[in-house]
Amino acid sequence: MQNKENIVSETEIYEVGYHIMPSVLEEKLPLEVSAIESAIVEKNGGVIISSETPSKIELAYTMAKKVGSTRYKCDEAYFGWIKFEMPASNVNTLKTFLDAQDNILRFILIKTVRENTLVGAKLLADEKSALIPKEDVKSELKVAKTSATEAEIDKTIDELVKA
Amino acid sequence: MKQCFFSKNNIKHIDYKDTEILKKFLNPHARMLARKKTSVSAKSQRQLSEAVKRARFMGLIPFIAR
Structure with a gap:
């Protein structure tokens, strides 16, 4: 039991964010990704929790390598x-591996938590959707009100005609 | 009194990749806004500053903008 606890306490949750050089062809991106993944899993005994495949983004400023x-x-x-x-003792070897890669423009290796921390897109979508139904409800209410008044008007017209 | 954005939305860890959220707390020059203006809690402000610095390093948000 104690051994198990020791093993668990030695591992930490990490995240590596990386920029692959734009000169790399898009067809060869999976090769670059699998090289990083194998460095994590096979060489350093890590377990992948989640990931995002690389996509081309415009950088906020010019980077040099x-x-x-x-x-x-x-x-x-x-x-x-x-x-x-990954076991905390192996992180340094992963860092030296990433440092040596010519096709990685820049990377960041950070400690994080197991839970999903990316909430921005969902939150903003929720905010937008929260705004839209309010307008819908208002317009529905307006329609309901006008229909009711129309019925009332019809009734009053009928009454007037009868009279 | 305005509530902290992060505690209101139950965000416990601020991710440097969440640039849309980070941009809410930057001024047009891409400098961080003061807690006084945003009402962010002290703990969240420390996390936010870490996330902003990481995002700047990774070129997701600029260091300075004119």
Whole structure:
């Protein structure tokens, strides 16, 4: 029991966010991703929790990466991330692996939590949807009111005609 | 008194990839807004500053904008 607890306490939840160089062809992106994944799972005994495949994004500022003697400037890159659980002792080897990759423009390795932390898109969608039904309800109410008044008007007209 | 945005929406961990949320707390120059203006709790403001700095490093939001 104690051993189990020790093993559990040694592992931590991490997340690596990475930019792949825009010079990499889109067909070859899965190769780059699988290289990172194998470094996490096979080489360092990690378990992947969740991930997002890289997609091309425009960077907020120009980034540079020196490969050999050439300095590449990038305005866009393929951004993806992987959340995983790994023994804390192996994280340094993963970092040195990522540092050595020529096709990774930049990466960030952070401690995080197992739960999904990305809520922005959902929250904003909820905010928008919360705004739309209110208008609908209002218009429905208006329609209901006008229909009621129409019926009343009809009634009064009928009464007037009868009289 | 206005309530903290993060406690109101039950956000316990602020993700640096949530740029749409982060942008709510930046001014047009991409500098962080003061707690006094946004009513964010002290704890959330510390998390927010960490997330903003990470997002800036990863080029998701700018360091400065004119």
